[in-house]
Amino acid sequence: xxxxxxxxxxxxxxxxxxxxxxxxxxxxxxxxxxxxxxxxxxxxxxxxxxxxxxxxxxxxxxxxxxxxxxxxxxxxxxxxxxxxxxxxxxxxxxxxxxxxxxxxxxxxxxxxxxxxxxxxxxxxxxxxxxxxxxxxxxxxxxxxxxxxxxxxxxxxxxxxxxxxxxxxxxxxxxxxxxxxxxxxxxxxxxxxxxxxxxxxxxxxxxxxxxxxxxxxxxxxxxxxxxxxxxxxxxxxxxxxxxxxxxxxxxxxxxxxxxxxxxxxxxxxxxxxxxxxxxxxxxxxxxxxxxxxxxxxxxxxxxxxxxxxxxxxxxxxxxxxxxxxxxxxxxxxxxxxxxxxxxxxxxxxxxxxxxxxxxxxxxxxxxxxxxxxxxxxxxxxxxxxxxxxxxxxxxxxxxxxxxxxxxxxxxxxxxxxxxxxxxxxxxxxxxxxxxxxxxxxxxxxxxxxxxxxxxxxxxxxxxxxxxxxxxxxxxxxxxxxxxxxxxxxxxxxxxxxxx
Amino acid sequence: xxxxxxxxxxxxxxxxxxxxxxxxxxxxxxxxxxxxxxxxxxxxxxxxxxxxxxxxxxxxxxxxxxxxxxxxxxxxxxxxxxxxxxxxxxxxxxxxxxxxxxxxxxxxxxxxxxxxxxxxxxxxxxxxxxxxxxxxxxxxxxxxxxxxxxxxxxxxxxxxxxxxxxxxxxxxxxxxxxxxxxxxxxxxxxxxxxxxxxxxxxxxxxxxxxxxxxxxxxxxxxxxxxxxxxxxxxxxxxxxxxxxxxxxxxxxxxxxxxxxxxxxxxxxxxx
Numbered sequence: 001x002x003x004x005x006x007x008x009x010x011x012x013x014x015x016x017x018x019x020x021x022x023x024x025x026x027x028x029x030x031x032x033x034x035x036x037x038x039x040x041x042x043x044x045x046x047x048x049x050x051x052x053x054x055x056x057x058x059x060x061x062x063x064x065x066x067x068x069x070x071x072x073x074x075x076x077x078x079x080x081x082x083x084x085x086x087x088x089x090x091x092x093x094x095x096x097x098x099x100x101x102x103x104x105x106x107x108x109x110x111x112x113x114x115x116x117x118x119x120x121x122x123x124x125x126x127x128x129x130x131x132x133x134x135x136x137x138x139x140x141x142x143x144x145x146x147x148x149x150x151x152x153x154x155x156x157x158x159x160x161x162x163x164x165x166x167x168x169x170x171x172x173x174x175x176x177x178x179x180x181x182x183x184x185x186x187x188x189x190x191x192x193x194x195x196x197x198x199x200x201x202x203x204x205x206x207x208x209x210x211x212x213x214x215x216x217x218x219x220x221x222x223x224x225x226x227x228x229x230x231x232x233x234x235x236x237x238x239x240x241x242x243x244x245x246x247x248x249x250x251x252x253x254x255x256x257x258x259x260x261x262x263x264x265x266x267x268x269x270x271x272x273x274x275x276x277x278x279x280x281x282x283x284x285x286x287x288x289x290x291x292x293x294x295x296x297x298x299x300x301x302x303x304x305x306x307x308x309x310x311x312x313x314x315x316x317x318x319x320x321x322x323x324x325x326x327x328x329x330x331x332x333x334x335x336x337x338x339x340x341x342x343x344x345x346x347x348x349x350x351x352x353x354x355x356x357x358x359x360x361x362x363x364x365x366x367x368x369x370x371x372x373x374x375x376x377x378x379x380x381x382x383x384x385x386x387x388x389x390x391x392x393x394x395x396x397x398x399x400x401x402x403x404x405x406x407x408x409x410x411x412x413x414x415x416x417x418x419x420x421x422x423x424x425x426x427x428x429x430x431x432x433x434x435x436x437x438x439x440x441x442x443x444x445x446x447x448x449x450x451x452x453x454x455x456x457x458x459x460x461x462x463x464x465x466x467x468x469x470x471x472x473x474x475x476x477x478x479x480x481x482x483x484x485x486x487x488x489x490x491x492x493x494x495x496x497x498x
Numbered sequence: 499x500x501x502x503x504x505x506x507x508x509x510x511x512x513x514x515x516x517x518x519x520x521x522x523x524x525x526x527x528x529x530x531x532x533x534x535x536x537x538x539x540x541x542x543x544x545x546x547x548x549x550x551x552x553x554x555x556x557x558x559x560x561x562x563x564x565x566x567x568x569x570x571x572x573x574x575x576x577x578x579x580x581x582x583x584x585x586x587x588x589x590x591x592x593x594x595x596x597x598x599x600x601x602x603x604x605x606x607x608x609x610x611x612x613x614x615x616x617x618x619x620x621x622x623x624x625x626x627x628x629x630x631x632x633x634x635x636x637x638x639x640x641x642x643x644x645x646x647x648x649x650x651x652x653x654x655x656x657x658x659x660x661x662x663x664x665x666x667x668x669x670x671x672x673x674x675x676x677x678x679x680x681x682x683x684x685x686x687x688x689x690x691x692x693x694x695x696x697x698x699x700x701x702x703x704x705x706x707x708x709x710x711x712x713x714x715x716x717x718x719x720x721x722x723x724x725x726x727x728x729x730x731x732x733x734x735x736x737x738x739x740x741x742x743x744x745x746x747x748x749x750x751x752x753x754x755x756x757x758x759x760x761x762x763x764x765x766x767x768x769x
Contacts, residue, residue: 216722217721217722217724217725220725221725236547236722236723236726238533238534238547238723238726238727239722239723239725239726241726242725242726288530289530291530292530292531292533292549293530293533350719350722353708354547354548357528357548357708357709358528358530358548361528372708
């Protein structure tokens with residue numbers, strides 16, 4: 001009786017909300033594929049875009065020289081490459097599928113113009129830092145161009161992922177961020193308002209509408225009502241599990257590669273001690289969090305790169321061990337009479353605050369008293385970049401190339417030049433990064449990166465937590481959507497709607 | 499019947515608020531296996547998104563809303579009556595200035611001002627009480643001023659003045675007892691308004707801070723799980739509704755009881 005009453009309450013709530021939504025929303029077109037997003041893209045110009053949504057949509061609008069396979073190895077996309085010397089790379093464009101959406105052919109001049117524009121300090125492109133090693137670009141013919149580097153960089157091809165924009169558009173000063181013109185599988189149609197972006201598939205004219213629905217509950221209700229056809233990620237795990245039980249809805253998940261971690265300030269008197277960092281790592285019960293909070297939609301991490309990455313390492317996970325954690329704290333001079341106090345910063349996203357509260361409780365069980373401070377994204381990220389924290393949590397999203405280790409853990413990579421936010425400085429780590437960056441042999445590089453990840457797990461500048469799964473929720477009529485490990489939207493090129 | 503129910507609800511609210519500390523409550527005890535559990539025999543109102551018992555949090559939240567409403571109404575009443583009656587008694591420029599200030603406060607939506615103040619001062623229960631008091635005193639001051647103006651010409655007041663009774667004594671002994679009835683009724687409705695305002699500000703994250711519970715913050719946290727676990731929103735929502743409804747019902751009763759004219763009407767009907 002109690003259970004049935006509960007069901008009635010749930011159904012009444014859904015019905016009420018659905019009716020209310022129905023009153024608010026106009027009927028959408030029934031031919032387009034409608035994709036609900038939590039946030040809208042900030043820029044449709046690939047030279048400027050940095051946020052995940054913009055990058056994912058720009059992949060649909062623009063072609064790029066290099067892409068990645070399932071093991072995150074760089075593979076030819078618009079061009080194959082030859083390494084003529086340690087500082088000289090030649091890119092040869094493919095013959096087919098090289099047409100901008102205005103009908104002009106994409107050639108080496110467009111590629112050169114795109115990269116020259118990124119390298120122009122006046123453009124202020126966020127990709128400048130990665131690509132500034134390019135000393136000169138030389139166009140050989142319409143299909144071939146050479147890149148000359150300042151210094152050897154064996155991973156260089158993996159950085160050639162900026163979407164190619166037309167040279168004419170750059171010269172004419174076209175506002176590509178709102179009027180994109182690329183050569184990807186989708187052409188731009190309209191962006192009538194910030195929360196609605198319309199594209200068209202080049203191959204068959206299928207319309208695609210991205211619609212922003214900020215609230216996860218509303219996003220789900222719109223999907224149930226048929227106002228949107230697809231949504232991907234950004235749902236509370238419980239809501240995802242609930243959707244699995246709905247008729248007419250399909251849920252697909254796959255292991256993800258976005259790495260969540262706890263970061264320490266290494267210059268802090270407490271978190272600078274290795275025993276304290278180990279105690280924190282040993283106090284966390286990842287299994288319980290993944291089982292009960294993520295409902296299985298995550299997997300434990302022991303290193304930044306997932307094990308399937310070509311440079312990934314299969315390292316042992318740090319399991320919860322409260323007696324050892326307490327012993328390490330006691331060795332560091334902390335105990336019941338003199339407990340360790342830490343301030344844990346996180347963003348104000350409700351799910352992140354929820355995770356922080358759970359970690360606070362788990363650390364308290366080891367005798368570590370944690371104060372959780374949540375801030376809006378701008379303030380939080382500003383504090384993290386400035387090194388103004390003791391403990392924080394963040395995720396690395398869309399990591400493909402192992403040069404992330406130099407960016408995040410090299411002693412010289414302090415912000416703003418890099419992302420060594422905790423001011424980690426370790427001679428052995430630096431040595432391994434240098435050796436891996438200089439090696440030209442992929443096997444040797446992979447071996448060095450594995451050693452490096454083992455070293456990082458020993459030194460714990462960050463505590464590896466988990467890789468959150470990717471998932472897509474679609475109405476039954478949608479087929480052909482294949483999830484990518486990094487959560488990109490590339491599968492929209494094949495998806496069909498009955 | 500309805501009146502009895504209302505009294506029962508308010509009695510329960512007061513008892514839980516005053517005696518909550520002696521109850522074996524564990525509002526912050528997390529149990530991950532119980533996350534979003536529906537109401538059952540072990541958890542009468544289910545568990546929230548961190549596996550904490552909703553009933554325990556609801557009872558602790560009752561204490562918060564009770565304390566805030568009593569504090570805010572008492573402080574507002576005290577300052578409002580003091581300022582309003584002194585202004586009406588002494589008159590002059592100070593009174594005109596006060597009327598102007600009150601008009602400005604009344605013209606501005608109270609809850610918006612409270613949101614702005616709570617945002618400016620930072621989240622927290624003390625700042626919330628301060629913000630709501632700063633907004634709340636105006637109604638009492640306005641009422642007290644109007645009442646004092648209407649009774650200050652009465653003979654017994656003039657007699658007290660003629661006998662050289664000090665002003666404070668006249669206000670305390672001869673005016674306040676006369677104006678207290680409408681102020682008490684206003685304060686009753688004020689309690690309901692403050693309960694709603696506290697929940698509203700806590701819903702916006704400007705009131706009680708996690709992990710402490712308040713009805714507003716419970717509703718805010720529950721909204722994300724409305725489809726999966728509606729009890730997270732329904733429990734504090736219904737509690738809030740019952741308390742506000744009961745306070746308003748009893749306020750109405752109190753007003754009728756204290757209103758001399760309505761008493762005469764009743765008698766008239768009987769004849």
